[in-house]
Amino acid sequence: MHLTAELAGVRFAYGAMRILNGVDLSLSAGDFVVLAGPNGSGKSTLLRLCVGLLRPQAGTVRVLGGSPLDPDVRRRIGYAPQGLRVAASLPVSVTEVVAAGLAKSKGWLRRLDRRDRRRVNGALESVGLGDLSAECLFELSGGQQQRAILARALVGEPELLLLDEPTTGIDQSARPAVAAELRRRADAGVTVVAVSHDPDDFHQVCDRILLVDRGRLRQVTHEELHTHIELGAAQ
Amino acid sequence: MSRLFLSFFLPAYAAGAIVGATAPVIGSFLVQRRLALMGDGMGHLAFAGVALGVALGVAPLWGALVVAVAGGVALEWLRSRRMLAGDLSLALIFYFGIALGAVVLTAIGRFDASANGILFGSILTATWSDVAAIGALCALVVGVTALVYKELLAVALDEETARASGLPVERLNVLLLVMTACLVAAGMRVVGLLLIAALLVVPVAAGSRLAHSFRDSMLWGVGAGVSSAVAGLGIAIGQGDLAPGGTIVLAAIGAFLVASVVGRGAARRHPRGAA
Numbered sequence: 001m002h003l004t005a006e007l008a009g010v011r012f013a014y015g016a017m018r019i020l021n022g023v024d025l026s027l028s029a030g031d032f033v034v035l036a037g038p039n040g041s042g043k044s045t046l047l048r049l050c051v052g053l054l055r056p057q058a059g060t061v062r063v064l065g066g067s068p069l070d071p072d073v074r075r076r077i078g079y080a081p082q083g084l085r086v087a088a089s090l091p092v093s094v095t096e097v098v099a100a101g102l103a104k105s106k107g108w109l110r111r112l113d114r115r116d117r118r119r120v121n122g123a124l125e126s127v128g129l130g131d132l133s134a135e136c137l138f139e140l141s142g143g144q145q146q147r148a149i150l151a152r153a154l155v156g157e158p159e160l161l162l163l164d165e166p167t168t169g170i171d172q173s174a175r176p177a178v179a180a181e182l183r184r185r186a187d188a189g190v191t192v193v194a195v196s197h198d199p200d201d202f203h204q205v206c207d208r209i210l211l212v213d214r215g216r217l218r219q220v221t222h223e224e225l226h227t228h229i230e231l232g233a234a235q
Numbered sequence: 236m237s238r239l240f241l242s243f244f245l246p247a248y249a250a251g252a253i254v255g256a257t258a259p260v261i262g263s264f265l266v267q268r269r270l271a272l273m274g275d276g277m278g279h280l281a282f283a284g285v286a287l288g289v290a291l292g293v294a295p296l297w298g299a300l301v302v303a304v305a306g307g308v309a310l311e312w313l314r315s316r317r318m319l320a321g322d323l324s325l326a327l328i329f330y331f332g333i334a335l336g337a338v339v340l341t342a343i344g345r346f347d348a349s350a351n352g353i354l355f356g357s358i359l360t361a362t363w364s365d366v367a368a369i370g371a372l373c374a375l376v377v378g379v380t381a382l383v384y385k386e387l388l389a390v391a392l393d394e395e396t397a398r399a400s401g402l403p404v405e406r407l408n409v410l411l412l413v414m415t416a417c418l419v420a421a422g423m424r425v426v427g428l429l430l431i432a433a434l435l436v437v438p439v440a441a442g443s444r445l446a447h448s449f450r451d452s453m454l455w456g457v458g459a460g461v462s463s464a465v466a467g468l469g470i471a472i473g474q475g476d477l478a479p480g481g482t483i484v485l486a487a488i489g490a491f492l493v494a495s496v497v498g499r500g501a502a503r504r505h506p507r508g509a510a
Contacts, residue, residue, distance in 0.1 A: 071401030
């Protein structure tokens with residue numbers, strides 16, 4: 001099975017603060033991996049390295065057979081950053097936010113057509129927002145906004161999904177549906193990497209839980225993750 | 236009499252309507268990106284361009300265009316390399332442009348009534364050749380925006396995610412500023428360099444009170460821009476001695492107030508809260 005992401009000896013620091021200290025990771029098509037760890041441990045940094053927003057200070061990062069700096073590689077990645085980054089300066093419809101996920105893959109000088117609108121509606125349906133497509137994003141609840149951001153990452157039918165805290169703000173009752181949708185994508189061959197603070201969000205559907213611990217990755221079980229979190233809280 | 240009146244002022248109305256329709260198109264992206272004051276910075280820079288153009292014997296429109304475009308490119312270069320904070324770089328450009336323009340115009344003995352027209356507009360003396368130049372610049376702005384609308388919107392909504400998707404964010408930012416410079420140069424004659432930023436922002440603000448999407452906000456803004464330009468010009472012509480640039484911008488602010496009241500009333504009648 002070919003590798004969709006391969007990190008070897010990756011080191012990264014913000015100034016003098018070392019975040020990643022020799023990370024090795026191999027992901028294949030259809031892998032569903034959860035990245036866990038305390039705040040500031042480097043989970044988001046790892047995703048940003050994979051999508052080319054940051055460059056490693058040592059080591060190599062290859063995704064989808066190429067460099068994450070290559071725009072043609074990037075357009076095959078679905079990325080959802082942490083939190084809502086859309087400024088509430090002007091009204092923006094849910095459809096417009098999700099359709100922005102097609103801007104690169106559609107190509108220059110080509111307008112979105114009926115097929116693209118179907119893809120947007122399909123992505124919205126898959127996260128349970130099908131009936132809110134015409135609403136203004138800022139009139140939705142925090143969880144609905146988060147689902148719209150997730151739909152934007154899904155709409156381009158990417159081969160690699162990098163999701164930073166995709167369940168933030170989403171009701172506990174709605175989270176299993178999000179997890180099931182991501183599992184369905186992984187079963188279809190998409191590699192899914194989701195950062196999560198909540199050990200219960202994805203443990204029933206993911207293949208591996210990787211704990212970012214002291215700058216390195218360590219595979220843990222769901223129970224070990226709970227223990228790690230409880231120990232961290234007790235300290 | 237009325238035919239003479241119409242033929243005399245028709246170019247002014249045409250120029251006002253063209254700029255009034257185009258400014259909100261580009262202004263929508265600036266407002267969404269919280270760069271609403273960029274038009275102001277460009278206007279101030281363009282004043283230096285006009286002055287240099289006069290000194291070199293170049294038409295004011297082209298002097299303004301060249302310097303505003305160069306300034307926009309330089310500004311984005313500095314911003315993208317984090318060499319200047321956004322508001323600090325704008326402030327430097329404000330002061331540099333106005334100061335250089337004033338120094339050059341006084342040095343060549345041309346700091347006279349024409350400078351007033353550059354700063355506050357001189358639309359009533361617009362000719363059909365002015366309308367053609369303004370129309371060409373505005374058509375370029377609208378045409379380019381239509382071609383790269385989805386890319387500009389993706390960047391305006393979330394620059395980091397747009398970059399992560401492989402879009403050339405820096406080049407799109409430069410393109411946006413170049414189009415802003417074109418609009419500033421085109422609007423110089425209509426409302427002047429000190430007020431052109433208002434046409435970029437105020438009609439968009441009015442449109443945002445009536446819309447639920449970026450596209451509708453832009454379209455309402457275009458409507459507000461055209462009606463403000465026509466109404467403001469009509470008031471200035473009707474009163475005889477009012478500055479048209481000022482009446483156009485005041486009409487736009489009036490449109491914003493009306494849109495705010497109408498939008499609030501509509502929201503009360505049809506609440507669209509989160510499900």
